[in-house]
Amino acid sequence: MKLSNATLDLLPDDVARPTYDRSALSAGIVHIGCGNFHRAHQAVYLDDLFNLGIGHDWALLGAGVRAGDAKMGEVLMAQDGMSSVIELDPGAKSARVIGAMTGFVPVASGNAPLIAAMSDPAIRIVSLTVTEGGYFIDPETGTFSPTHPDIAADAANPDAPDTAFGAIIAALKARRAAGIAPFTVMCCDNVPHNGHVTRDAVVGLAQLSDPELAGWIKSNVAFPNSMVDRITPATGPRERALAESFGLEDAAPVTCEPFRQWVMEDNFPAGRPPLEKVGVTFTDAVDRFETMKIRILNGGHAIIAYAAGLRDIDFAHEALADPQIRAYLDKIETTEILPIIPPVPDTDLQDYKQLILNRFSNPEIADQIRRLCFDGFNRQPKFIITSIRDRLAKELGCDGLVLASALWCRYCAGTTETGAEIAPNDPNWDRLVATSNEAKTRPAAWLEMSEIYGDLSKNADLVAQFTKTLNDVWARGSQAVIADYLK
Missing domain, CATH: 3.40.50.720 (NAD(P)-binding Rossmann-like Domain)
Known part of the structure; x- marks a missing residue:
């Protein structure tokens, strides 16, 4: 009708x-x-x-x-x-x-x-x-x-x-x-x-x-x-x-x-x-709800997106059905994101995190990993880099978030880990591909995209950590690096 x-x-x-x-x-x-x-x-x-x-x-x-x-x-x-x-x-x-x-x-x-x-x-x-x-x-x-x-x-x-x-x-x-x-x-x-x-x-x-x-x-x-x-x-x-x-x-x-x-x-x-x-x-506490949602839900989407995209996984619920990707998401959320989120009125952050995991796991949604990977140029600064900045400001570790950023860099090389071509998936795709390929030999080049990372390329400790992580992803593959992170 x-x-x-x-x-x-x-x-x-x-x-x-x-x-x-x-x-x-x-x-x-x-x-x-x-x-x-x-x-x-x-x-x-x-x-x-x-x-x-x-x-x-x-x-x-x-x-x-x-x-x-x-x-x-x-x-x-x-x-x-x-x-x-x-x-x-x-x-x-x-x-x-x-x-x-x-x-x-x-x-x-x-x-x-x-x-x-x-x-x-x-x-x-x-x-x-x-x-x-x-x-x-x-x-x-x-x-x-x-x-x-x-x-x-x-x-x-x-x-x-x-x-x-x-x-x-x-x-x-x-x-x-x-x-x-x-x-x-x-x-x-x-x-x-x-x-x-x-x-x-x-x-x-x-x-x-x-x-x-x-x-x-x-x-x-x-x-x-x-x-x-x-x-x-x-x-x-x-x-x-x-x-x-x-x-x-x-x-x-x-x-x-x-x-x-x-x-x-x-x-x-x-x-x-x-x-x-x-x-x-x-x-009057919109900012508290907003921070919770952007860091846990949208940040969570960014965390699973590139790990799943590199493995040729098509949908978010399939990514959550993968025990390693689910554990990877859960660990970053629990140990790196939740501790830096201010209290939210009438909300338990652990309960909210579990709600997000359940929502991501809904097989009926068939939310495409490609959609979640799209426009990282604009989304990463809002969903991931903000959490990295907060943790660095508190002198806290951010191993999982740095790994998530390295996986985005690897995805932007334009091929999955099986060698399948990734069709352009960002308004700035050509630049991201070129920078990703430069980062294969000089990882700091990725952090030097100041539109995304601001002045983080001047943080020597972060550059060293990102360099080691990205080199490891290229040398051993994302699954092996995530497995080490989970240990």
Whole structure:
């Protein structure tokens, strides 16, 4: 059954669907970046809220700034803004159709339609999922980089910007001129201190062309921090077949694990939907939840990814079924990561670690190792290098984390340990391959990528440890080196 408003009542009985009148919804949120994670997370929470009969003026207006976003908009609007979400519990699968989106803003160069949409007084929140690498962060300083070519282009042409941040600035400027209160900017990306990072990108870009406006944004616009969590694999033939097994014709189905979590600061001067009624946690301790999740879950993904990728393992649950990889992950988490995580309200870190191991082991998710290996250039500094830095600052050992970084270097050589070619798997793949091959004879070259490691290449002890570890991986193979680590 093709998804549309007209076919909602004709869907199979075992497929949940909106119980609210979708025609009565009105948009209160513009969301930029309507990929799988957004539709399995924020859109599901809003759908739950609307099913309670409340918050119907907080519907989503989808948006984007890239060509791929335009394609997603076409697909979704051909289905009246709806998509199917299939939860993959190890014991059972369930499907639902979500209907929280009312429309999609046309994607255009210069972003005039998006700026106009965000200038509408009815829009009180602008939210984003533009990936971890989309915030123009200088890895050496950990702050906004004003020299990026995309930022420089927007600074030179602020009235027709091509980035999401440039469009947000233009819309805030228009609202200010019209006497309309600013919207709240809500980051939903998996980035440490994501509200602060988003504010720095918006204010930093505005500063380049209109310092007075930048000051006004900094003083008047809210950027709440949040932590988001749900494992959501990429959509491929398997996922489309799952949708078909429920009797659904969906060009953009989403599969995900049953678990989801959303923790936010309650900083919404223009108002917000009452998401606490559907399980969202509002707290002043977002940073504690965020550190826990990024170090244990995302760091855990990075730890297993390259060990499994080098062994030609395809899926995360297969990696966790390997006794050595599971023990390797467990040891690093227990001995190197958990001890440097600050206490989290009402949370036992050992219990959380076990939850993560169980989630990774879910065979129904079929989360691809290749997906977990993707974009290490942007992910490693956030998920692994931060823990290395913390342990070095406390004069603590980090053997397992250094090994994880060495395995990433070995993976980026472009072949697995059976000699199979690894297809390009990073926006900076050519550079990573070249640097990895240089590191075969001079391992310090890998640590000299300052965008990733900052000044760690100046730490002689770390360089010596990394050199020994990487040389060992090349000489004896990852399994032998991991076996020594576990001893």
